[in-house]
Amino acid sequence: MKVKIESVLEKKLIGIKSTMNHGEYKNIVALWQQFMPRKKEILSKLNEELFAIQVYDNFNAIEKPFEIWACVEVSNFDSIPEGMTSFIIPKSEYAIFLHKGMDASATYQKIMTEWLPASGYEIDNRPHFQVMGAKYKNASEDSEEDFYVPVLTKK
Template identity: 50%
Template sequence: MNPSVLDVSEKVLIGMSDTILMSESHKIGQLWQKFMPNKHLIKNTINNHHFAVQVYNSENTMDKPFQIWATIEVSEANTIPAEMDVVTIPNGLYAKFTLRGMEIGRLYQDIMTTWLPSSGYIIDNRPHFQIMDERYKNNSTSSEEDVYVPITKLN
C-alpha cells in the first residue's frame, strides 16, 4: 500500500446529500439513484467526474451519524438546482489510494490498520472523498476509483 500524498486545492461541488449511520450503507446507493437522473441540471461543471464525499463529525464512531454526498465539481456555484446544495472540500494534504473493485470497506480497514500507523500522518478533520472517472464501473471487479483521505503530519 503506497499512496500518493498530495496537496489538494479547494474543490467546489454541487450535489445531493443525506445523513446516515455506518450501518446504513444501503442509503449510499439510494442517494446516487436520486442524483444521477438530475445531474444534468448542474451548470458550470468542470468535467463529468463524480465525487462521493463523506463529512464525518470529529467524534465519528459506528453509532454517530455522518453526511454523505453525491456530487460533481463546478467552477462556480452561482446556480444551484432545487433539491441540491453546495459542499466545499477545503485545500489540504490528502493520501490518494486507488481502489480496484468495489470493496471500499476493506481498503479503509487496510488504510487505518496498516498504512496509517506507520505513515507519520494522522487523519485530519476534513471531508473524505472518492473521484469516479471513466475507470469507474459500478458493481464491477474491474472498476477503479481514487480514494482521498485527509491527513496531517504527526507531531
C-alpha cells in the same frame, strides 16, 4: 499499498446530501439513485467525474451519524438546481489511494489498520472523498476510483 500525499486545491461541488450511520449502505445506494438522473441539471460542472464525500463530526466516533454527498465539481455556484446544495472541499493535504473493485470497506480497513499506523500521519477532521472518473465502472470488479483521506503529519 501505494499512496500519494498531495496538497489538493479547493474544490467547489454541487450535489445532494444525506445522513447515515456506519453500515447503512442502502442509504448510499439511495442517494446515488436520486442524484444520477439529476446531474445533467448542473450547468457549471467541470467534467464527468463523480465525487462521493463523507463528512464526520469525529471520524473515530463510529456510533455517530455522518453526512454523505453525491456530487460533481463545478466552476461556480451561480446556478444550483432545486433540492441540491453547494459544498467546498478546502485546499489541504490528502493521502490518495487507488481503489480497485467494489469492496470499499476492505480498502478503508487496510488504509486505517496497515498504512496509517506506519505512515507518520494521522487523520485530520476534514472531508473524506472518492473520485470516480473514466475508469469507474459501477458494480464491476474492474472498477477503479481514488480514495482521498485527509491527513496531518503526526505531532
